[in-house]
Amino acid sequence: MRVYRLNVAYPEGSHDEHGLPVLDWQPFGWVPDQYAHDDGPRPFSWPRVHAYLSLSGVVKRANLLRSFGATVEVESSKPVEWEEVSSGDNP
DSSP: OOOOOEEOOOTTTSSSSSSOOOOOOOOOOOGGGGGOOBBBOOOOOOOOOBBBOOHHHHHHHHHHHHTTEEEEEEOOOSSOOOOOOOOOOOO
């Protein structure tokens, strides 16, 4: 089993000098009405990036981020080895 993660470079202008997302930035072609919810259209926000346990899951998220203009590399851990741990109070 491997664990996957994304190395993401966001498009210029989408984040401020502190690395925080710029609130009014949106990718080319973004249509807020396309993503309307009960309380109305929502502004663009970047999808979360975290560790992934499946290659298909990390590839889907990478492709989504790329569709918004990010440059993304998928990284893989070495195979993970699991140890049995006591289920008592003091493992």
